[in-house]
Structure formats: C-alpha cells, structure tokens
Amino acid sequence: MALLVVDVASSSTYELLHHFHDALASHYSDLRAARAKLEPASPVFALEHDLPPDDLDLLKGAVRNAIKLGHLSRYQRAWLPFVVYAAEVGYGYVGDEYWTTFTSLTPRWTSQERSTVRDWFVQFHRDFGGAHPSGAWADHFTIIAWPITHAVLPTYLQRNLAKLLFEFSGALTSDLLDDPEALGVRLARRASNYTERFRIFCQNTALVGQVAVALLSGESEPTPFLSASTLARIVDGLSTESQARNWLKSARASARRVRGFRSGERGPAGGATPKRLPRATDPRLFLRKDGVWTAYAELPDLTVVGLEGQEIYGQLRTSRATVSGAARPIPPSGLLYPGQEVSFASWPRPDQPFLRLDRGDPRTNSFLATQCVITKGPWWLFRRQGTGLAIEVKGKFVRPGHQYLLVGVETLTAPPVPWCAEVAITARGVRAFDLWVPPHLKETDEEALLATGLSVVSHVAIRPVGTVASAWDGEGEVEWVAGEPAILGIRSDLVPKRARVVVADTAYFLDWTADEPELLFTLEGLPVGTHELSVALFGNGERQLASGALVVTIRDPQVRAEGATIGEGIRMLANPARPTLAELWDERAAIAIDGPPGTGADLSVALLDDKAAPLVNLRRSVHLPLGEADWRTIARSVRTDQRFVEAYDNSESCIISVSRDGIGFATLTSERGFQPLRWRLTRSHDGDVIAKLVDRTDGGTTSLDFYNVDTPLTAVRKNPAEVLSVPPRGGLVIARAGDSVAAAMLPTNPTALLHMPSASPVVPASSRTPKEVLRLAEGHRRWIHAELPADAFAAYQQRLVGDAIARAIGTLIGGSHWAAIELAVAGARDAADHLEAMQAAVGVSTEQKAVASTIAYSLYRWLKPEELLPGFHGVISPHLTRHGLDGRRSVPRFLLMLAGRPGYITEWDPSEAATILDRVLLSPVLYRAARFAVLGTRALNDAEGVERSF
Numbered sequence: 001m002a003l004l005v006v007d008v009a010s011s012s013t014y015e016l017l018h019h020f021h022d023a024l025a026s027h028y029s030d031l032r033a034a035r036a037k038l039e040p041a042s043p044v045f046a047l048e049h050d051l052p053p054d055d056l057d058l059l060k061g062a063v064r065n066a067i068k069l070g071h072l073s074r075y076q077r078a079w080l081p082f083v084v085y086a087a088e089v090g091y092g093y094v095g096d097e098y099w100t101t102f103t104s105l106t107p108r109w110t111s112q113e114r115s116t117v118r119d120w121f122v123q124f125h126r127d128f129g130g131a132h133p134s135g136a137w138a139d140h141f142t143i144i145a146w147p148i149t150h151a152v153l154p155t156y157l158q159r160n161l162a163k164l165l166f167e168f169s170g171a172l173t174s175d176l177l178d179d180p181e182a183l184g185v186r187l188a189r190r191a192s193n194y195t196e197r198f199r200i201f202c203q204n205t206a207l208v209g210q211v212a213v214a215l216l217s218g219e220s221e222p223t224p225f226l227s228a229s230t231l232a233r234i235v236d237g238l239s240t241e242s243q244a245r246n247w248l249k250s251a252r253a254s255a256r257r258v259r260g261f262r263s264g265e266r267g268p269a270g271g272a273t274p275k276r277l278p279r280a281t282d283p284r285l286f287l288r289k290d291g292v293w294t295a296y297a298e299l300p301d302l303t304v305v306g307l308e309g310q311e312i313y314g315q316l317r318t319s320r321a322t323v324s325g326a327a328r329p330i331p332p333s334g335l336l337y338p339g340q341e342v343s344f345a346s347w348p349r350p351d352q353p354f355l356r357l358d359r360g361d362p363r364t365n366s367f368l369a370t371q372c373v374i375t376k377g378p379w380w381l382f383r384r385q386g387t388g389l390a391i392e393v394k395g396k397f398v399r400p401g402h403q404y405l406l407v408g409v410e411t412l413t414a415p416p417v418p419w420c421a422e423v424a425i426t427a428r429g430v431r432a433f434d435l436w437v438p439p440h441l442k443e444t445d446e447e448a449l450l451a452t453g454l455s456v457v458s459h460v461a462i463r464p465v466g467t468v469a470s471a472w473d474g475e476g477e478v479e480w481v482a483g484e485p486a487i488l489g490i491r492s493d494l495v496p497k498r499a500r501v502v503v504a505d506t507a508y509f510l511d512w513t514a515d516e517p518e519l520l521f522t523l524e525g526l527p528v529g530t531h532e533l534s535v536a537l538f539g540n541g542e543r544q545l546a547s548g549a550l551v552v553t554i555r556d557p558q559v560r561a562e563g564a565t566i567g568e569g570i571r572m573l574a575n576p577a578r579p580t581l582a583e584l585w586d587e588r589a590a591i592a593i594d595g596p597p598g599t600g601a602d603l604s605v606a607l608l609d610d611k612a613a614p615l616v617n618l619r620r621s622v623h624l625p626l627g628e629a630d631w632r633t634i635a636r637s638v639r640t641d642q643r644f645v646e647a648y649d650n651s652e653s654c655i656i657s658v659s660r661d662g663i664g665f666a667t668l669t670s671e672r673g674f675q676p677l678r679w680r681l682t683r684s685h686d687g688d689v690i691a692k693l694v695d696r697t698d699g700g701t702t703s704l705d706f707y708n709v710d711t712p713l714t715a716v717r718k719n720p721a722e723v724l725s726v727p728p729r730g731g732l733v734i735a736r737a738g739d740s741v742a743a744a745m746l747p748t749n750p751t752a753l754l755h756m757p758s759a760s761p762v763v764p765a766s767s768r769t770p771k772e773v774l775r776l777a778e779g780h781r782r783w784i785h786a787e788l789p790a791d792a793f794a795a796y797q798q799r800l801v802g803d804a805i806a807r808a809i810g811t812l813i814g815g816s817h818w819a820a821i822e823l824a825v826a827g828a829r830d831a832a833d834h835l836e837a838m839q840a841a842v843g844v845s846t847e848q849k850a851v852a853s854t855i856a857y858s859l860y861r862w863l864k865p866e867e868l869l870p871g872f873h874g875v876i877s878p879h880l881t882r883h884g885l886d887g888r889r890s891v892p893r894f895l896l897m898l899a900g901r902p903g904y905i906t907e908w909d910p911s912e913a914a915t916i917l918d919r920v921l922l923s924p925v926l927y928r929a930a931r932f933a934v935l936g937t938r939a940l941n942d943a944e945g946v947e948r949s950f
Contacts (some may be wrong), residue, residue, distance in 0.1 A: 013069065016062045017078040024049060025078040028128040034625065035129060038224055042180070042210060043131035046124060046150035048227040060085055065396050068108045072116045079120040083150070086117050090144075090151030096698050098144045103935040114143050114698060118390065121146035135203025140676070140739070143355050143698035149204060152230060153211050158237050159244045164191055166247035169254035170483015171529055171556055176257060177213055180225065184209025186528070190556060191825050192303050196673045197229065212423035215248060216255035235296060247291075250676035253900060254483075257821035258525075278394055278477060278530055280555050281305055281371045287382050287390040287405055292424040293432055294343055295407070297323065297374070299330065299355075300336040304556065317576045319359035323823045324348035326428065333577035337375060346428035347409070350377055377410045379453050383475055394477030395549060397455040404435040406452075415452045417445045459546040463537055465489040465520060474918045479553040486523040486552070488533075493517070494545045503533040503552070512537075526554050569664030570595045570624070572656070581654055581672045582787045588949070590632045591668065595624030595657055601660040605638050607651035615647035622658065624861055632944065640792060649681045649747075677702070677742035679928050681726075681789060689726040689751040693735050693742070704739040709759045710803040711778045728752035730757055730794050732786055732801075735950070743782060747791040759797065761804035765812045770917035773898075774906065776777030780805040781903030802903075809902050813920060815929045817841055831939035835859075843925045851875060851929055859936040865949055872896060876926065883923040895930035900938075 028044055035042040051059065053504035056707075063085040066075060072082065087235060103109045124130040133145035148154065168190050176183040182636050184205035191202045202208050211224040215234065218222035219457055223231060239245045242472060266376075281304070283297040302316055326342040334340050348354055353369035360368070373513050374380075375394050382390035385402040398404055405423070406415070407430050410487035414433045416421050427434035446456050464478050471479035482488045490499055499519055501508045504526065513518050523533075530553045537545045571594040579589035595601060601624055606617045618638055622630075638644055659665035674677070678694040695702050705715040709729045720735055728749040735742045766772055775917050783801045788794060813821040821841045825831050835856065842852035854875050862868040871893040890908075896917050897904045905913055920927050933949050943948060 013062050014063045014078070016058070016561075017066060017075060018309075020055075020059050020062070021078040024084065025128075028080070028130075029913065032129040032322050034224070040181075041129065042225050043125075045131055045152050045204075045226070045230070046121075046147075047091060047152045048082045048230045049084050050227055050229045051084075054556045054927065055509070056084075056088070059738075060088070061650075064106055064848050067106055067113075072113050079123070081122050083124050086121070087150040088146040090147035090149075093148060093151065093154045094158070097694060098148070099696070100694075107771070118143045118146055118698075124150075131207060131859055133204060134206065134441060135200070137203055137674075141696075141698055144696075149207060152226070153234050154201075155237055156667060157198055157201050159232065159241060160191075160194055160201075161208075161211070161215070162244040162247040162251070164194065164198075165215065165251035168556075169251045170218075170481065171528055171683065172258050173525060173526065174252075177216065177258070179371065180210070180213045181206050182210055185314065187212060187554065189304055194626065194670050197416075200674055208825055216252055217759055230846050230930045242716050254876075278375075278551055278553070279371060279373075279574075279950050280479070280530070280553055282373055285374060285382070285392040287407075287425075289388040290744040292426055293390075293405065295347065295425065295427045295430075296341050296343050297326070297431070299335060299340040299342065300325070300372065302335040302368075302372070305368065307801055311361070312367065313684060314359050314888045315360045315364050317578070318585070319357040322358060324352045324354050325354075325429075330847065330949040331575055333575045334572075336527065336577040337573055343840050344427040347407075347430040348374055348801050350786065355407055359418075376558060377409060377562050378412055379406060381406055384475070385474065391471065391473050393419060393475045393477075394456075396453060397457045398435065398437050398449065398474065399461070399475070400441055400456070401439040402435055402437055402457050404436050406433045406454075406933070415448045417448050417784060430582075438527050446767065456666050457823050459732060460537055460548040461491045462550045463489055471553075477547065477551045479555055482528050482554050486525065486526070486554075487520060487942065488550070489518045490535055490537075490548075491518045492537055494537060494539070496539055496545055498499055498538055500536045502535075502789035503531055523552065528556050530554075534932075547727050547736075570601065570658055570660065570666045572658060574626070574668055579670050581670045584654065584670045585635065585648070586788045586792070587635065588634060589657070590628035591626075592628050593622070593624060593626040593631075594667070595658075595660070595800070596624075596663065597625060599624045599663065601659060602657050603634070603656070603658045605644070606655045606657075607644070607647045608653045609650060609654065610652040613654070615651055616643045618644060625661075628723065629944070630918075633948075637683075639790060645790040659895050675742060676740035677734065677737060679742060679744045681747060683714030683747065687751045689730075689732060690748045691724040691726055691744075691746055693720050693724075695735075695737065695742055697737040702735060704733065704735045707732040707734070707782070709761060709797050712783060712804065713763060714775075728756060730791070734782065734786075743786040744925055745783075745788050745791075745794045747789045748793040748797065750793055753793065759800060761801050763804050763808035765808050765893065767919060770914050770921065773812065773902075776805055776809050776812070776912065777898075777905050780809075780901070781906050783904045784901065806900065809898070810927075810931055813842075813924050815924055818924075818928055818931075825935060830936060835936055835939060838935060842928045842932050847879070848925050848929075851879065851925075852932065854931050855929060855936065859940055862933065862937050863941050868937055868950060869896065872930065876929060881928075883926060884919050885926075888912075888916070892930075895920070895926055896934060899927060899930040900934040 004184040007803050027050060031044045031048060035044055047058070060079050062122070063081050066072070067410040072867040075082065086102070087103060090098070093101065097480050098706050099111065099114070121130065125132050131149050133149040138145035138149070161797065164187055168187060171186070176186065184207070187208050188202040188205050191199050214223040214231050215890070217231075222228065229507070233700045235248070281302060283299050283301045286296050286298065288296055292436045305312065305316070316333070320332055320334050321335055323330065323342050325344045325348040326347040327344040328342060330340060330342065335840045353365065354374050355368050355372045356365050357368065375392065380397045381393045381394070381398070383393050384390050384405065397751075406420070407425065410429055410431050412431070414422065419436040419438060421434045423432050423434050432708050441456060449456060464487065466485060471477075496512045498512050499510045501510060501521070503523065510519060510521055519729045530551060533550045533552050535549070536547045539545045573592045573594070575590050575592070576583070583589040601622050603620045604617055607615045609615055618641055620634055620637070622634065654670050655667060657665060657667040676697045678696070680692045680694055682690050684690070691702065702720045704720040706718050706724065707713070707715060708727065712732070724733065726746045728750040730746040733744055733746060736928055763776070765776060780802055783798055783805070786798065788798065803826070807822045810822045814822070818841050821834065821838055824837065825834050828834055839852045840854045842848055842855075855872070858871055858875070869892065876892050876895065880886055880888070880891055891914070892906065893906060894913070898920070938949055
C-alpha cells in the first residue's frame with residue numbers, strides 16, 4: 001500500500017511536537033520548583049523556554065505545519081510548543097493587532113482556535129506556575145493577555161522600561177529590590193507620562209516588578225525571577241539602541257549602590273495609633289497681603305493619587321473640584337497639574353472634606369478626603385516671609401525673635417501676651433493676629449502660648465544644608481526628591497556633648513564637635529513617604545539641654561510634566577488632562593498656554609504614524625498667553641489645512657509644542673490610544689472612501705451597523721470582516737464587540753456632493769412618551785459622540801443630523817404650533833427673524849407670556865453657556881412647583897440639554913430622567929421655554945458661540 005506524503009508529514013510533525021513537549025515540561029517543572037522556594041513564589045514565563053535558536057526555529061516550523069494540517073484538538077498531549085509559539089509572537093508584538101501578526105506568520109490559522117490557545121496558557125499556569133495576566137487590560141482582553149504576559153517584555157516596550165528605570169533609579173532602595181510587587185506598584189505610578197501602551201503593560205504590577213528586579217540585577221549577578229538566557233535576550237534587545245543601553249547601565253549602577261543597605265526595624269510601639277504626618281498630597285496654606293491679609297492654598301499635583309485606580313484618575317480628569325471655603329471651583333483636570341492656587345472666601349470647615357469632586361463617586365471623594373488634608377485647628381500658625389507673605393508652620397511652634405501670623409476660628413480669643421495684635425483678614429469665619437515674638441520670653445508668655453496649642457522652640461534649630469531641598473517652609477517641614485542628598489544641620493547656642501536623632505523609629509547618637517555651633521549629618525535610605533525626625537541635645541551627665549523636631553518628606557522623582565511646571569517660562573495646560581487625539585481635534589478638549597504677556601512664540605503640530613515617524617509638521621506663530629478660545633481658533637485653522645487633512649486619518653499620535661528662545665518650551669502628546677476596535681480610512685484619487693474595521697478583540701462576536709445621513713436612526717447591518725464602500729454623503733458606523741465600541745463619522749466625497757441635492761435627514765417619531773423621547777435622544781448621542789475624521793463636510797453632516805433629531809424632539813413635545821416654528825427656523829436664512837414668533841409660541845397664559853418675555857429680554861445676556869444656565873435657572877425655577885418638579889435643582893439644566901443637546905440626557909439617572917420627561921410631556925411649556933432660550937441664543941451668537949452653546 002502506498003504511503004501518502006501528508007501522512008508522513010503529519011506523523012513527523014506529531015512526533016516532533018511530542019519531543020519538544022516532553023523536553024519543555026521537564027524544563028518548566030524545574031523552573032517552577034525553583035520559583036516556589038522564593039517568598040513570595042514567583043511565576044514562570046513561557047518565553048523562558050531556553051531553546052537554542054535552531055531548536056526554536058524547528059519548533060516554530062512544527063507548530064506552523066501542525067496548524068496547516070488540521071485542528072489543534074489532536075495535539076492535546078503536545079500543547080507546550082504552541083504556548084511557546086504564541087509567546088514568541090507576543091515578544092515581537094508591536095502593540096497593534098496581535099492576531100493579524102499571528103495569522104500572517106501562521107498559514108491556515110483560523111480565529112476559532114483562539115480559545116484553545118488561551119486554555120493551554122491556563123493549563124500552563126496550573127501545571128507549571130505560569131504567570132497569570134492581571135490589570136484592566138487583561139480583564140478586557142482575556143485571550144491575547146496570556147501570550148503578551150508570557151512574552152515578559154515585548155520588544156516595542158523595552159526602551160520605555162529602560163527609561164523608566166533610569167528616571168526612577170534615585171528612589172530605589174534595597175527593600176524595593178527585595179519586593180518586586182512593591183517596586184512594580186511604584187513604577188506603574190511613575191509611568192503616568194508614558195505612552196498608553198506602556199501604561200497598559202504597567203497595569204500588571206507584579207510582572208513589571210519582577211522584570212525590573214531582574215534587569216537591575218547586574219551583568220554578572222544571577223536573578224531568581226528570570227532565566228539567564230531570557231534576561232540576556234531582553235538586555236541584548238535593549239542594547240541595540242545606545243540611549244536605552246545607557247539608561248539601563250545607569251539604573252543598574254544605582255541598584256548596585258543601594259543593594260545591601262537595610263533600614264532599621266520600625267513600627268509604632270505599644271500598639272499606639274500613629275500620628276498623622278503631613279503628606280506630599282496635602283495643600284500648602286499661606287497668607288498674602290494686598291492691603292489686608294488673604295488666605296490661599298497651593299494645591300498639590302494629585303496625579304499620583306489618580307494612579308491608585310483608573311476610576312479615580314478618570315474622575316480627577318473630567319470632574320470639577322470644590323475646595324472647602326474657596327472663592328472659585330477648580331476646573332476639570334486642574335488637580336493633575338502642580339501650582340494651582342485658590343483663595344479662601346471663608347476658612348475651610350473642619351467638619352467637611354477639604355477637597356471634593358463635584359462628579360466624583362463616594363469612594364473617590366472618601367479617598368481624597370484622607371489624602372488632601374489641612375492642618376488640624378482651631379489655630380493655624382504662619383511665619384512671616386517679608387512684608388507681604390506668610391507660610392504655614394505645620395508644627396505650630398514659634399521661635400523667639402521671629403514674626404508670625406496666628407489664624408483661629410472667630411469664637412476664640414487671642415493669646416494673652418502683650419506682643420499680639422489683631423489684623424484684618426478677608427476669609428470669613430476666622431480672626432488673624434500678628435505675633436511679634438520677642439528674643440526672650442517670660443515664663444507666663446510661654447504658658448499662654450502653650451494654652452493656645454503653640455510650642456516654643458529655642459536653643460536648637462534644624463535645617464537643610466548643602467543641596468537645595470525641593471521644599472522648605474523655613475521652620476519645621478522639608479522635602480527632598482528620592483535620590484537627592486538629604487543633608488541636615490543642627491544649630492544650637494548651648495554647649496551639647498552629643499545629639500540623639502530619631503527617625504523611622506531608629507535612634508542614632510552623634511557626637512558634637514567641641515566649639516562648633518552646628519552639627520551636620522546625612523540621611524540615607526529613607527523610603528518614600530513622610531517621616532518625623534526628632535532631635536535631643538545632651539550635655540554633661542546625659543542631661544537633656546534642648547529638643548526639636550522636623551517633618552521630612554521623601555518624594556518619588558517626578559518625571560517632568562509635558563506641559564511644563566509652575567515657574568517655567570511657558571506652561572501648557574490641557575482640559576481634560578492628557579486628551580486623546582480624537583478629543584483634541586474634535587474640540588472635546590481645549591488647551592491654554594501661559595507665558596509672559598504679549599510675547600510671541602512658535603507653535604508646532606506634528607502628526608506621527610504608528611512607528612512614531614512624522615507624517616506632517618505644521619507651524620503657527622502665537623502670542624502669549626493663549627486662552628482656550630484662542631486655541632479653538634488655531635485648532636480649526638490647523639484642522640482645515642490640507643496637509644493635516646491628508647495625514648490625520650493615518651496618524652497614531654500628535655505632538656504639540658510651543659517655544660520661545662530665552663523663555664522656555666512646553667509640549668503635549670496625545671495618542672489615539674489602544675483601541676480594541678479601530679477604523680482605518682483610505683481615499684482613492686477620485687475622492688471615494690473605503691473604511692476597514694481593525695478588530696483587536698479576542699472573540700468573533702463583533703457586529704457592525706451603518707447609519708445613513710438621510711435616515712439617521714435606521715441601522716443597516718454590515719459584515720465587519722468586509723471593507724465598507726462609503727457613500728458620498730458619508731454616514732455613521734458603529735462596531736461593537738462586548739463592551740468595546742468604535743463609533744466614527746465617515747468622510748464624504750466633496751466632489752460628488754457638489755452634484756447632489758442637499759441632505760435632508762428624516763427622523764420619524766411615534767408615540768408621545770418618555771420612552772420615545774429617550775429613543776430619539778439615544779440616536780442623537782450616537783451621532784454627536786462619534787469620532788470625527790479630518791473632513792469638514794463630515795462635521796457638517798454630524799451637526800445636520802443632530803439638529804434634525806433635536807427638531808424631531810421639539811415637534812414631538814412642543815405641539816403642533818411649535819412644530820410650525822421648528823419648520824420655519826430650520827428653513828430660515830437667519831433664525832433671528834423668527835424670535836418674535838418663538839416668543840409668542842411659548843405659551844398663551846399670562847404667566848407663560850411673562851416667562852417668554854423675560855427670556856426674550858435676556859437672550860443677549862445669555863450668549864455664553866455659563867451665563868445661560870444660571871439665567872434660565874432663575875427664570876424657570878419659580879414655576880416648577882406647579883408642574884410637579886419642586887425641589888429638583890437639576891431640572892433647568894436637564895431642560896436646556898433636552899432642548900439643545902438631547903443626547904446628553906441619556907447620561908442622567910434613568911429614573912430621574914423618566915420622571916422629568918413625564919412632567920415635561922404633561923407641561924410642554926417648560927420645554928418650549930428652554931427651546932426658545934437655546935434657539936434664541938444661537939440665533940444671536942457667532943459661529944464659535946453656537947459651537948459652545950447648549
């Protein structure tokens with residue numbers, strides 16, 4: 001009988017895979033046994049196969065041949081080579097489409113086998129102690145997270161990790177090098193300014209820590225966390241670029257210096273509750289004199305707090321913040337930049353959190369309440385720094401011969417000392433007193449100060465010396481960045497024999513050099529955090545002469561914020577912080593640039609592809625400072641530039657930089673970000689557009705709906721695997737896979753549009769019910785929230801459909817007479833010609849006419865949304881009770897949203913939205929009043945005002 005060639009190949013492939021499986025099983029078992037001895041146990045990675053290059057090539061060929069010949073189910077007893085193969089593909093992964101790369105390397109691969117690969121990785125985790133993916137990304141991508149994790153450190157991320165280790169090296173301690181999990185958490189926090197793909201990698205903090213410890217082990221030092229060949233492979237990859245090689249070399253040198261140092265055992269004695277020490281995230285209080293004293297707080301950069309969780313960061317990014325007693329709120333993202341100052345109209349209330357996010361959930365606000373705290377009252381002490389500035393002394397101690405300001409709640413009386421005099425302060429709820437502390441204090445004066453809660457420090461002073469500290473309040477608090485030399489000096493006018501220094505619950509005795517007024521020493525190895533350092537001076541016979549204390553904060557080394565920092569010549573702030581590419585150019589984000597008034601500067605906008613290669617670089621001249629409105633004007637100019645239009649859809653990131661020689665520079669990087677579903681658009685020479693869905697999700701559950709401009713609420717189901725020929729008018733496409741959604745406006749064909757009649761979207765409405773209104777509002781949301789291409793006509797089509805849906809809602813709620821108004825305004829050349837008709841159509845009763853009249857006379861004063869909302873609130877609120885909406889402060893905003901941007905009401909609490917809609921349908925005059933306010937202000941506004949309006 002003849003033997004078929006395919007039988008021979010199949011038999012040979014099966015035998016070879018079994019050979020590799022048995023060899024790998026033995027190898028991984030040994031690794032698991034070694035890692036299990038670590039405390040805690042460390043995982044095994046599939047990339048640690050330690051196969052010679054020739055054997056690895058043979059394994060890859062066998063896997064490819066096996067996949068080509070049939071289903072994977074026949075290899076259930078020889079699965080380890082497939083795990084190695086998938087991890088190797090992950091090692092070469094470039095952050096784009098894993099399965100696209102896998103398929104291109106593996107003939108006849110089908111997506112149906114993906115779950116089998118995942119199951120084998122799960123078995124690898126069970127049988128050999130394999131690494132388990134973790135983090136939000138792993139929760140979302142439940143299949144490809146396995147091979148990417150087992151690739152340890154994909155090549156495209158290696159440079160990022162080398163740079164991060166270099167920038168963090170100053171904060172390394174021996175404790176961190178012995179605790180990969182803790183090191184991974186700290187590195188993940190410091191990765192906030194890196195690319196989104198690297199931040200995703202850092203979500204698996206255990207993996208990051210283990211790889212980091214291994215890389216920092218040194219060239220001749222073995223590491224228990226990675227096999228020698230795998231570590232050498234990663235280091236070789238890093239060494240291909242000189243800059244990455246130098247970063248790693250420097251970080252390793254820092255690790256060598258700190259390795260071997262062990263800090264003393266510490267912990268509160270006797271189970272006592274530890275004293276709360278100031279945090280780096282606490283605000284700094286100060287007083288400034290402009291005729292009278294005004295109280296201020298300098299708010300911290302809370303980026304590090306946001307890194308405690310993606311939900312916290314997202315709320316800091318998008319929510320306005322309220323500071324207790326402050327004269328103004330903090331805009332969204334304001335807490336993600338250093339240097340924000342707020343003045344106090346009234347003193348912060350002790351029974352309220354100092355800081356609260358207006359749209360923060362209870363968990364986030366509760367967390368912030370513990371992280372951002374002012375000094376406990378009822379007295380606050382400030383040391384004068386010249387004639388017009390006073391900085392808080394958190395330790396509340398005074399030094400003879402110095403001048404202070406004492407602030408206390410208004411029910412308190414001043415200390416009964418003759419050198420205390422009340423002064424004016426603008427903040428309500430407190431009184432302020434000047435304290436001119438004499439060089440020599442009477443015993444009765446010290447007792448009076450002690451009764452007030454103040455202490456007196458004399459004969460000893462502790463201060464930073466040498467390298468300038470990052471922060472120093474002049475009295476009791478100092479801050480250094482980890483890695484900086486922390487040198488302190490103890491000065492005394494007594495004659496001590498030695499000093500006892502206690503820090504981190506460890507005591508050190510230092511001999512005092514005779515006839516020297518100051519003792520210098522260096523703090524080494526203090527971990528990041530806040531520490532209380534106490535000093536006691538002893539004379540002959542160990543008699544204590546004096547004592548003092550200092551609060552020392554060691555802060556993580558901050559990577560320079562892209563937008564520059566306070567004090568630099570040019571500073572760029574984005575709202576929201578770190579906007580995506582779509583947010584930046586769809587005008588959902590805005591930029592403000594601070595700088596010397598009237599100074600000219602150069603602004604550049606560079607679009608880059610997925611390999612960070614420049615596609616286009618546009619330049620503009622600007623004058624500083626640049627406000628958000630000025631930025632929007634420049635952004636429209638850039639967006640309509642043909643060079644930008646041609647490059648935008650193929651770009652992955654954008655770098656905006658502003659500079660002026662001799663003053664400074666600032667940059668902002670925005671990315672499209674890692675998107676599970678992504679649209680790629682190509683345009684032919686005749687203007688036709690082809691849209692292709694890039695699907696990076698794990699499963700085969702992706703659906704695709706297309707919405708035409710003419711029938712914007714009717715979905716047409718399409719095959720997501722096929723390219724889509726875009727109609728000349730463009731349209732809306734929405735792809736869904738599980739929780740992932742990619743909604744995009746499609747570009748138009750401008751040439752073809754010239755020969756077509758104007759689009760006229762048809763939006764049918766059925767029953768006059770809250771459910772139908774919400775259906776229309778959801779349709780509005782789909783169109784308005786879709787990502788825009790670099791096509792001005794597509795933006796016009798988006799507005800056209802949005803306006804049509806809003807009119808349909810107006811017709812449905814407003815009644816037949818109002819429907820005629822909607823039709824007339826839609827076809828008018830100038831909507832202002834119909835203002836009187838709109839006013840008359842609001843209502844017929846005396847009360848309704850009065851409301852319409854007040855709105856009509858207020859339209860010019862309501863041209864800005866921040867003026868329209870409170871103005872309309874004041875007009876409509878007195879009339880809500882009779883319509884069953886008493887006590888609901890959100891109703892005026894809801895009405896304006898429903899009238900102007902109805903898609904946003906879908907974000908309301910469903911039960912509240914249904915209740916309000918039910919009352920509005922019973923009393924349509926409420927809607928007509930809001931719609932008149934919206935259409936009226938739009939009619940009187942300019943184009944930019946219309947864009948920003950309700």
